[in-house]
Amino acid sequence: MGRAPCCDKANVKRGPWSPEEDAKLKSYIEKHGTGGNWIALPQKIGLKRCGKSCRLRWLNYLRPNIKHGGFTEDEDNLIIHLYITIGSRWSIIAAQLPGRTDNDIKNYWNTRLKKKLLGRQRREQQRGTHRRGGQNCNFSLNPRPPPQLVAPPPFLPPSNSAFTDIPITPPFDPKFSYDQPQILLPNNNWENLIMYDTSDRNISCSQNQHPFIKNSTVHDQHQLGSDINFRTFDEENIPEDQVMYPTPQSDGQDCLSAVDMINSSWGDIISCLFYPSAISSYGFCMPDENTTGLLGYSE
DNA sequence: AAACAGCTCAACCGCAGGGTA
DNA sequence: TTACCCTGCGGTTGAGCTGTT
Structure with missing residues (x-):
């Protein structure tokens, strides 16, 4: 048996939206919101459209402050x-x-x-070969690695810093994923956790503090044994002078700026950190059996 | 002017996952 | 625990537009 259709396809209009349909949908949502139910929405308005189609039309076209074309x-x-x-x-x-x-x-x-x-x-x-960060670098248009990364990116922690490598032993906690990233530490102490990027800049991260925002507080942070699961940050009303900008790299390949990161969820950022590609700015190392992690403590 | 090729982008499709009864 | 509903997502399609021959 096949999957049940989301709406009665015989009785819904398909194809391009007319200005009248747009007006109906826009005016209703602006007045009443979506009501949390896209499927029921078209019936309420009297539109012969599938709820999914209404949602798509609103999100991609009618919603305020949408920009089309002209990418900078x-x-x-x-x-x-x-x-x-x-x-x-x-x-x-x-x-x-x-x-x-x-x-x-x-x-x-x-x-x-x-x-x-x-x-x-x-x-x-x-x-000739593109060079970055002192290392040869070829990037691919199919960058996303499979979920089980085995090869660490070309990155070494700075040799002259007071840095203690922490072995991270695979296999990872099965809870680890793109969407709920975790940093696995061997003990509960993560005071002055340091994250390095590929040009040896470090970003210190004290307990309960967002690594890019001074004096910030981590909300809803889960720490179970040696696992730290960052979840939610208070990302609103952050004063500009409280944001620490990672400096641009000398080879012109800027890292993601802190402000960009703040606009997304911390989970997304950590995902980037854990999934570095050949030219990813942030070089968290996914260890194989022989590598130590790039999480460290300052001394 | 007509035919054709290539391009753009709005819209559709099916799947995954979360929420809930 | 299971089944169902709904949303959100990424991949794909195809009508219409534009450029070329």
């Missing part, structure tokens, strides 16, 4: 960077670009940006 160079670079870092997670990428929808970005990537990046890659290859 900065937006291009951010999309490329995020795609290479986290793959085709369009909703997360869209969350970093105010006014842009995941559908728009997906279309833009598939029709133009991918070609642009391929062109850039070809030019780089013609000029």
